[in-house]
Amino acid sequence: MRTTVEVGRDVLAxxxxxxxxxxxxxxxxxxxxxxxxxxxxxGKTALLEATARAFAGTRxxxxxxxxxxxxxxxxxxxxxxxxVQITTGGACHLEIPLVRxxxxxxxxxxxxxxxxxxxxxxxxxxxxxxxxxxxxxxQSVTEGDDKAGKYPKAFRTAQALVISKxxxxxxxxxxxxxxxxxxxxxQPNLVVFALCALTGAGVSEWVAFLECQRDRLxxxxxxxxxxxxxxxxxx
Amino acid sequence: MHEMSLVEELLEQAERIAAxxxxxxxxxxxxxxxxxxxxxxxxxxxxxxxxxxxxxxVIDEIALRVRCESCGQEFEPERLRLDCPACESGNCKVLAGxxxxxxxxxxIRPD
Numbered sequence: 001m002r003t004t005v006e007v008g009r010d011v012l013a014x015x016x017x018x019x020x021x022x023x024x025x026x027x028x029x030x031x032x033x034x035x036x037x038x039x040x041x042x043g044k045t046a047l048l049e050a051t052a053r054a055f056a057g058t059r060x061x062x063x064x065x066x067x068x069x070x071x072x073x074x075x076x077x078x079x080x081x082x083x084v085q086i087t088t089g090g091a092c093h094l095e096i097p098l099v100r101x102x103x104x105x106x107x108x109x110x111x112x113x114x115x116x117x118x119x120x121x122x123x124x125x126x127x128x129x130x131x132x133x134x135x136x137x138x139q140s141v142t143e144g145d146d147k148a149g150k151y152p153k154a155f156r157t158a159q160a161l162v163i164s165k166x167x168x169x170x171x172x173x174x175x176x177x178x179x180x181x182x183x184x185x186x187q188p189n190l191v192v193f194a195l196c197a198l199t200g201a202g203v204s205e206w207v208a209f210l211e212c213q214r215d216r217l218x219x220x221x222x223x224x225x226x227x228x229x230x231x232x233x234x235x
Numbered sequence: 236m237h238e239m240s241l242v243e244e245l246l247e248q249a250e251r252i253a254a255x256x257x258x259x260x261x262x263x264x265x266x267x268x269x270x271x272x273x274x275x276x277x278x279x280x281x282x283x284x285x286x287x288x289x290x291x292x293v294i295d296e297i298a299l300r301v302r303c304e305s306c307g308q309e310f311e312p313e314r315l316r317l318d319c320p321a322c323e324s325g326n327c328k329v330l331a332g333x334x335x336x337x338x339x340x341x342x343i344r345p346d
Contacts, residue, residue, distance in 0.1 A: 001344040002261065005252050010334045011245050011265070093237055124237035127272035152315045153272045153333075185316060188325030 015129065019096045022103075022131030026114060032214040033114045035130055037154060038138035039147075040120030043164040045073045046197035047138065047206075048115055052080030054200075054207045055113070062108035065117040066094040073117065082108045093124035096131055113210060122147070126154040134213050140165040141172050145179035152186050160191040162206065167196040238273060241335055242281040249340045250287075258342035260290040266297045268332025269315060278335075299332035 010016070026033050036044045048063055055061055063083040065073040074085035084106040086098050099116060108114070116132060118125040137158040139147050142165060148155045155161070161183050163176060180192050191209065195202025245263065253260050263282070267273050275294045282292040298311045303319035304326045310319070318325045 001258075001346070003256060003258060003342045003344075004339055005256070005342065006339045007248070007252070007337045008339070009337055011241055011248070011337045012335070014248070015244065091237075091240065093240075095240065123272060127237065127241075149315075153270055156270065156317070156333075184325070185318060188318070 012128070015096050018100075019129035019131040022096060022100060023133060026131070027133070027217055027220070029110070030218060031111050031114050032134065032210065032217050033116065033132045034210065034213075035116045035118060035125075035132035035135045036138060037118045037122070037125045037135060037158070038120060038140075039122055039143060042120070042138040042140040042143065043197055044117045044120070044138055045076055047162065047164065047195075048077055048117065049080055050195075050197040050200060050203050051115075051207060051210070052077070054203055056080075059113060060109075060111045061113040061115065062106055062111045063115045063117060064094075064099060064102045064106065066098070066119045068092075068119065082106055088119060092119055092121050093128050094118050094130050095128050099130045112214060122151040122154045126151070126157050133217055134159050136160045136162060138162045138164050139179060139183075141168050141174040141176075145174050145176070146182060148179070148183040148186050155183050155186040155190070158187060158190065160193065160209065163192065163194040165196060166194050166201065167199055238277040238281040239285070241273065242278065242285050245282075245335075245337055246285060248337060249290075252340055253342050256342050256344075258344045260287065260340060261343040262291045262293055262341045264293045264295065264338040264340070266295040266336045266338055268297050268334065269299050270329065270333035271335050273335050295338070297332055300330040301327045302330055303327050 038044055052061060061081045063077050063081055064086055065083060066086040066088055067073060068088055068090055071085035074083040077083040084102045086094060086102045116130050135158045137154055163179060176194055183190050193202055193206045195206055249260050249263050267275055275296055279292055301312055301317055302309045303324055305324035306322040308319055308321040317327050319327055
């Protein structure tokens with residue numbers, strides 16, 4: 001006997017529902033969740049160090065950081081903020097169950113910002129909702145200004161782009177204008193920052209953006225939650 | 236290669252349906268669009284590795300469909316350029332082609 005069962009649903013719908021729940025819980029706790037996504041070596045951890053320095057004494061933040069192996073990033077960040085390493089053991093991206101488990105392990109207490117530093121990869125993390133309110137992409141000037149067209153899903157689902165390592169601009173053939181134009185062809189509403197985490201140039205604008213996103217989130221209600229999962233960022 | 240984890244998720248859902256019907260999975264039908272972030276060949280080989288013996292995966296590769304929210308034009312973008320070909324607005328909504336969709340499953344009852 002043969003039966004056909006119609007499903008007609010996104011394979012990731014259940015995980016997305018779990019991510020929505022995490023997102024709503026964090027909002028009620030007054031925490032903005034920011035996912036950072038980039039190629040390896042674009043400066044995600046350096047940006048978080050600079051962010052923590054800027055927030056020192058005024059804002060509480062915590063970090064969940066994903067890598068295939070080692071806890072090097074969590075060690076780098078721990079002088080600045082509570083940080084838990086998620087070692088994926090080879091998996092190329094974070095998913096909501098890993099995020100929730102790491103968050104429970106961290107038990108950061110009341111925090112204003114939770115950063116989720118995804119595995120360095122511009123492909124797979126873009127397909128997974130990790131419970132973030134804001135998805136931020138980093139693109140360093142040493143990577144070339146043509147990444148957006150090559151990795152459309154990552155750029156399509158992001159709300160902000162951070163162009164990092166701008167202190168190296170005199171030494172590399174990178175056009176900030178071309179990078180922004182390429183990115184906005186894919187995602188017209190992308191907010192863009194150009195900064196250098198080492199010198200601190202541009203960091204204050206980035207921090208102001210985070211504050212503004214958090215204010216917006218806290219002013220919203222369950223029904224009009226600021227979300228950044230795929231289905232919402234399509235619009 | 237996240238196709239492995241996508242297939243794990245897909246099989247978990249398909250096997251739940253099969254268990255409810257006290258059946259085995261015969262064929263799983265999915266559709267994949269160009270913005271799904273999924274490589275069909277890798278999906279197929281992940282399925283062949285993880286699925287129970289006898290189960291097959293059928294992949295329908297669909298086009299990206301977009302609607303311009305400014306002028307209402309519906310189009311299939313070339314080379315993933317998502318701005319409207321009619322009015323050049325960037326305010327466009329993806330209607331289909333940005334997800335891995337589990338469409339249906341056929342089940343077979345071993346007698």
